[in-house]
Amino acid sequence: MVAAVCPPGGGRGGGPPGLRVLSGRCTPSVVVAFRVCGAVMGCGCNMSDALANAVCERCQTRFDPAERIVNSNGELYHENCFVCAQCFRQFPDGLFYEFEGRKYCEHDFQMLFAPCCGECGEFIIGRVIKAMNNNWHPECFRCELCDVALADLGFVKNAGRHLCRPCHNREKAKGLGKYICQKCHLIIDEQPLMFRNDSYHPDHFNCTHCGKELTAEARELKGELYCLPCHDKMGIPICGACRRPIEGRVVNALGKQWHVEHFVCAKCEKPFLGHRHYEKKGLAYCETHYNQLFGDVCYNCSHVIEGDVVSALNKAWCVNCFSCSTCNIKLTLKNKFVEFDMKPVCKKCYEKFPLELKKRLKKLSELASKKAHPKALDLNSA
Numbered sequence: 001m002v003a004a005v006c007p008p009g010g011g012r013g014g015g016p017p018g019l020r021v022l023s024g025r026c027t028p029s030v031v032v033a034f035r036v037c038g039a040v041m042g043c044g045c046n047m048s049d050a051l052a053n054a055v056c057e058r059c060q061t062r063f064d065p066a067e068r069i070v071n072s073n074g075e076l077y078h079e080n081c082f083v084c085a086q087c088f089r090q091f092p093d094g095l096f097y098e099f100e101g102r103k104y105c106e107h108d109f110q111m112l113f114a115p116c117c118g119e120c121g122e123f124i125i126g127r128v129i130k131a132m133n134n135n136w137h138p139e140c141f142r143c144e145l146c147d148v149a150l151a152d153l154g155f156v157k158n159a160g161r162h163l164c165r166p167c168h169n170r171e172k173a174k175g176l177g178k179y180i181c182q183k184c185h186l187i188i189d190e191q192p193l194m195f196r197n198d199s200y201h202p203d204h205f206n207c208t209h210c211g212k213e214l215t216a217e218a219r220e221l222k223g224e225l226y227c228l229p230c231h232d233k234m235g236i237p238i239c240g241a242c243r244r245p246i247e248g249r250v251v252n253a254l255g256k257q258w259h260v261e262h263f264v265c266a267k268c269e270k271p272f273l274g275h276r277h278y279e280k281k282g283l284a285y286c287e288t289h290y291n292q293l294f295g296d297v298c299y300n301c302s303h304v305i306e307g308d309v310v311s312a313l314n315k316a317w318c319v320n321c322f323s324c325s326t327c328n329i330k331l332t333l334k335n336k337f338v339e340f341d342m343k344p345v346c347k348k349c350y351e352k353f354p355l356e357l358k359k360r361l362k363k364l365s366e367l368a369s370k371k372a373h374p375k376a377l378d379l380n381s382a
Helices: 045-053 106-112 165-176 228-233 287-294 347-351 355-370
Strands: 002-005 021-025 031-033 068-072 075-078 095-099 102-104 129-131 134-136 156-158 161-163 193-195 198-200 219-221 224-226 250-253 256-259 278-280 283-285 309-312 315-318 337-340 343-346
Touching (some): 161 165, 224 228, 283 287, 337 347
Antiparallel strands (some): 002 031, 095 102, 250 256, 337 343
16 A cells, blocks of 8 residues: 655644645655555554555545545545545645635635725735734735835824825824824824924923923924023024024124025015015015015006105105106106196196196195195195
8 A cells, every 4th residue: 555645744834814724735746655465664453454444534434545645734535535625636746725724726725715905906915914804914014105014013093095104194293284203103293393304292302401301492403403501502593484594694783683595575485695685564575576466656657666756745656757747848756836737737738728727736736735635736836
């Protein structure tokens, strides 16, 4: 009698959690020869007697003396009886999976019991990660933002996504409009400490000089952090925009000190870089945007007046637009003129007006002078 021997625990196996799955590999080429009536290779008569009385686990019949026997973890089978419980074919390469006392080939076991991975779509043999109403290979279950493996780290569900905890905290902080600490990866509820362009909880650091625990008012200088009192003792100016020390050129404006590149127009945010700026309500503006936002509009051309403004007849005028409305001669505030149809008229053109019109204009001028109009002119002097 010839028997095929399977090494204990040989082959590969595993299965989904909750399934007790055993696997083995029986290799027909690894055999030991026995005879029922005698011992070969040192095997005693007890072994021969046991084989002579043994029956196949599947068909429950005895073995022929010269028949090859398959031994699978102590169970003996006819070679043709050692088959898949589903397709009744012999196991390719002797590989099988056992579930609830029945043995299956790899293909049928996967089709019947093995789940599919929610990422790669392949069958899962071995450890299964069950999460987000799906099954995953451990190496396929990863954070959807940073791609770190989550099988051994755990995950947090965030808006239908499976994320690692640091990414979840960052997304949560972003939704709340808050900062995330780059050291402990938790949300910063109070004012953050900005260090090397990153946000931190202030209590993660101590003052380089005095060793005290820092607050959000800490200052960075040459790559080191200092509490506010220690930093102030150094006499280093602080930028009014970024609140960081100024180690180079300093711009003094609006009662504060600024980095050159941080002193910018409040409208277009372009740095002045030494060019003229205009102040309004504690803010600085370039000339263009100051005129657009706060400049006077010429009554004649309707453009923002850049440069000197002529204020006359209770209106604003460009220097070049302030002229006689009849002859177009340029006027200044030193010239004598009268108002006609809300526009200036020079003395020469006024003299050419009909007498009745001049009387009417004189009467209107007298009424205006009684109201102390700042730009009213005495027609008698005209």
